[in-house]
Amino acid sequence: MRTQAETTPAPLEASQVLSRARGRLYLKKYFAFAVALLASGALHAAEPERFIAKIKLPSGQTAVVAEGDLEARSIGSFSVRLYDAGPPGDETTFFRTGQIRARDGTVEKDVLADVVGDQRPEIDVIVRYAGTGGYLSAHAFGFDKQRLIYRGAVEGLPLDGDPIAALRKSIRKLK
Secondary structure (H helix, E strand, O other), X not given: OOOHHHHOOOOOOXXXXXXXXXXXXXXXXXXXXXXXXXXXXXXXXXXXXXXXEEEEOOOOOEEEEEEOOOOOXXXXXXXXXXXXXXXXXXXXXXXXEEEEXXXXXXXXXXXXXXXXXXXXXXXXEXXXXXXXXXXXXXXXXXXXOXXXXXXXXXXXXXXXXXXXXHHHHHHHHHO
């Protein structure tokens, strides 16, 4: 049979108690950090990539086309932002102007093309509608050193249609 002295652990010194407490505290902190890191990765991975593109314009300016943050992927808004010319790495430092437009679908691409017929390109944003409709829309934005000008849009284009040709036809009719 064991005596109480054999079954009772020896009392810990204050430094040992403190060391063990610190160890548990560090483990709890690292565990909480690891859980938060894993959760943020899982949440980020669950959200599909949003369209965002930086376009170098012939004027030296930079335009950014982006879907709206925290919106549904299939409907919401997109922005076109214009920045003054800047050195590499600073292309989006000096914001000049921008516009936000509604979208029904996801932004598929941006194109620089002359749709007005003035020998200067417009920023054209192509949107693919979601759902069973499966069609396109296209939005044109002219620009100069100071302004971003909404030129117009065409909607309900077939998936195999030419959105740039449709924009040209529609905008030139308005002239």
